[in-house]
Amino acid sequence: MNKKSSYRLLQGNEAVAEGALAAGINFFAGYPITPSTEVAEILADRLPADGGKFIQMEDEIGSIAAIIGASIGGCKALTATSGPGFSLMQENLGFACLAEIPLVIVNVMRGGPSTGMPTSPSQGDVMQARWGTHGDHPIIVLSPSSVEEAFHYTIKAVNLAEKYRNPVILLMDEVIAHMRARVSLPPESMVERINRVHPNMPPEWYLPYERSATGVAPMASFGDGYRYHITGLVHDAKGYPTASPNECRDNIRGLFTKIERGFREICLVDYEQMEDAEHAIVAYGSMVLSARSALEQLRESNCKVGLIKLGTLWPFPRFALEQYLPQLKTILIPELNMGQIYREILRVNAGKAVIEKLNRVNGTLITPSELVKTVKGLIR
Amino acid sequence: MISNSQLVNKYFRHNKKFPHIWCPGCGIGTILGSMLRAVDALALDKNEIAFVSGIGCTGRAPVYVDFNTLHTTHGRALPFATGLKLSRPELKVIVATGDGDAAAIGGNHLIHACRRNIDITTIIFNNYIYGMTGGQYSPTTPHGDKAYTCKLGNIERPFNIAALVEAAGATFVGRSTSYHTLQLQNIIKKAITHKGFSVVEVITHCPTTYGRINKKGSAVDMLSWQKEVAVDKTRAAKMDAKELEGKIITGVLMEKELPEFCEQYDKIIAEAQNQQ
Amino acid sequence: MSQTTTEIRLAGSGGQGLITGGIILAEAAILDHKNVVQSQSYGPEARGGASRAEIIIAEGPIFFPKATWVDIFLAMSQKACDQYSFDIKNDGIFIVDTTYVKQIPTSSAVAIPISAATREKFGKELFSNIVALGVLCEACKVVSGKALKAAISHRVPKGTEKINLEAFTFGQKLAREAQKNHNEADSEAIAADT
Incomplete structure (x- = not known):
């Protein structure tokens, strides 16, 4: 809207829709569900203008089936849903894994189980994203921790899906999906687009x-x-x-x-103030926001704390932790669930550092001051 | 008309391991044969045909034939086919599905595909039973008939699939049996040519499960029954209710023209691009 | 949070347009070349119960997206005032719409009958949220009037820009009058003391 400034006010879900379009998504099938519906609404408006297709299906089972069909037809296909809808998609997600169909599922996590807390943030679907469908299967799960990252990770998700012929799940929590922030989107020419390899042979x-x-x-x-x-x-x-x-x-x-x-290539990890860190917070999604704020306060009081930000949750980027284990005394994992990535950290840590979790399942965030208090308690 | 050996040569996959999985006497192969003859009579390019199925005995049909073939999950052939058709409107999309696949687990997708009027031809192989899992009652098992999950008789009432899809908004409804191969071939031909969502219900037999538990005799006996109960629509029009009792009306039961989904969507695209 | 950070909370009942107000405020902050994060309470309550929008404006980066120590608070219903005023800074700016807030928990509020005045001026309360933005802009100057006007024009339905901008100016006027009355009352009090 403002030609002079490249900055825009964008909601997390809007950023996902913008990212999808930038990545070349030209097919969306979905079913309305809070808190992901904005993605469907925006793409319903924008896709036809680009020559793309949008269809509202009769349920989420049909939605994922339709994007698999469209991907087989050669489209870059995406759907967006939330917990209950993600549960319904699980069987066909397994189909896409086995048949190696590129597609992206955006799952905006809300409080669960069941209908749960439809408009409250949660990170309860981390394990479901990994193991929700039956049988052994590989999966790629990315989790953005800001509005800007929601844009970039959506592009990354589409590219990884195309490159590896595999479903990719963009796991967002409601906080990221519904917050608005100042973001600067790159021009279309700067966006990397990866297309699946087509056969050229007879x-x-x-x-x-x-x-x-x-x-x-x-x-x-x-x-x-x-x-x-x-x-x-x-x-x-x-x-x-x-x-x-x-x-x-x-x-x-x-x-x-x-x-x-x-x-x-799949593992997206960022490290903040880890060089001299003796203590680490491992966070993803909205918990990164609390952790960053806590880090600022903790460093001011001379606590040697760093942040390991997980952008990729699955496959689990174990090296991110392993390289710092020799220098770490304690690791804190704040999550809006009962401790799901916590279990992975325990597995990778193998008894080396003291591992503590901070969990919340009441529909509210863990605040920076709570993190500060917990880390200080751990250090003592 | 194409001979059997020509049919096999032209449409079956030569790098696929045979024999097929169907039991001796099964009706599915006959129906597949009618479908292939319809495709041949229409002189369609094999590259332009997508043959999509769900799960069950019928679900195994696509793997044997040389089209673009997609064997999906149980009940979901139609939404897969919907996405495929919308992404590639130039493809002729044919769905093969059984009574359990189409009307039980996939029942919701079936009625919504009818309502949407997307240009897909759906052939429902109705043998009144779940064959692959060993003979459990399906949404079309007649009231009182037996299956291995209702050995004392089915207390549920069956769907009349043709009536169901007509009520749900399908724009072409046909019905035939696996005995009436020529009639079936012609109905499938019309269904493929029809612009919009077309359904062909095919009454067929499962001698292994439904036939055995209900003492219907051999596959030949069951085919003879199909011959007896089937009444062509034009002949049925001259019969009264009493005469029609226990009969199955066959033929093109309904056909109408309504705007097709993909064509309407193309108009949406044109309008959206016009507004820019 | 650093000193250059301002936390704003707009609270009222669903339908009063405060979430839209929050979005406009956030967009105005961007036009003023500031960093901003906006969030809201979301759900069935956004259609009738107590609802709130929060805006954090800063010169530098913003980490935690929710308000924790509020600088500017606007309450447009009693329920929202009771529910969401627990973490207002002692020296924070407290604006209330006295049309609906009858019990104000502080003696230093900017108290204006925003909705009633809007109804009187425009015949309906529809523009109360924009009038409230005018009040807020005048009372705290955290974003410029110019940026707010541009953001309003961008975010309101096409064809309603003019009347919304009038509503905004009207809000600014209400705030100035309230300030004037307040100052006069203050000087009277001072005069009485001396």
């Missing part, structure tokens, strides 16, 4: 699930002349169902291998 050569050197197979769109089969059954390189133990193993292991190869 159709008779094409094996839809034969992995290339990158660990990912080129993906043909339906209608492009490569007639092939996609199924939710464990399959061979041709895409046909198989019961051969070797082929089943190759299928499932292959899913993990491609994500393991990209591990470092």
